[in-house]
Every structure is written in C-alpha cells, then in structure tokens.
Amino acid sequence: MSLSSEKIGEVLVISASGQINSANASEVEAGLMVWVEQGEHICVLDLTSLDYISSAGLRVVLMLAKRLKQNSGRLILCCLQPQVKDVFDISGFLTILTVVDDRAAALAQLAA
Numbered sequence: 001m002s003l004s005s006e007k008i009g010e011v012l013v014i015s016a017s018g019q020i021n022s023a024n025a026s027e028v029e030a031g032l033m034v035w036v037e038q039g040e041h042i043c044v045l046d047l048t049s050l051d052y053i054s055s056a057g058l059r060v061v062l063m064l065a066k067r068l069k070q071n072s073g074r075l076i077l078c079c080l081q082p083q084v085k086d087v088f089d090i091s092g093f094l095t096i097l098t099v100v101d102d103r104a105a106a107l108a109q110l111a112a
Helices: 025-037 055-070 082-091 102-112
Strands: 002-008 011-020 042-053 074-080 098-100
Touching: 002 025, 002 098, 011 025, 011 055, 011 102, 042 055, 042 082, 042 102, 055 074, 055 082, 074 102, 098 102
Parallel strands: 011 042, 042 074, 074 098
Antiparallel strands: 002 011
C-alpha cells in the first residue's frame, strides 16, 4: 500500500495504490490525517491503482470524509476499479460519499 499526493490549485489529489485492509488501515489513516492536520481541506482520493479495500479500509475513507467535513472541506473519490466500487456499493457508501468516474470530473466538481 502506498499513498502519494499532488497539489492542483487548492485541491490535494491523493492517489492510493495496492490494498487497504485490516493489516494496514491504521497506517493509511495516519498518513491521510497528516495532510488534514497540515491544513488540507479539499481532497480528491484517486483510487485508480487500488486493487482491494476491506471494511477497515472503508472506515478509513469515512474517517477522512468526516474530518474534512468538520474542517469545512470536501472529499471526492474517483477512478474506482470495478471490484473496489462493488465494495463501496454493497456497503452503502456510494450513497453517502461523492464518487465520480475520473480525476477531471472530480476537479471540475470542486471548482464549481
């Protein structure tokens, strides 16, 4: 599992690759929260290279969304692989999180 980031204007684009599971969820959460604590409040989570997410990983994404919302920020997820999107769908997370098809759509929505 690895996280990388890129700043595009006011938006922090975080790319996750590999898997988020119970073995690494706390480490991933800590990595994401560092950016929030540094003042980032508008984020895109690009999951192009995420192969798998467990319920522990879903919790991490939810915690990020809640923390950003507390700071008057926003989170948009993009580029979910079919198997990852299925997990978000089955869990009901697609109804509570903003998910778009690609990075351009995420950035456009945040610019509006």
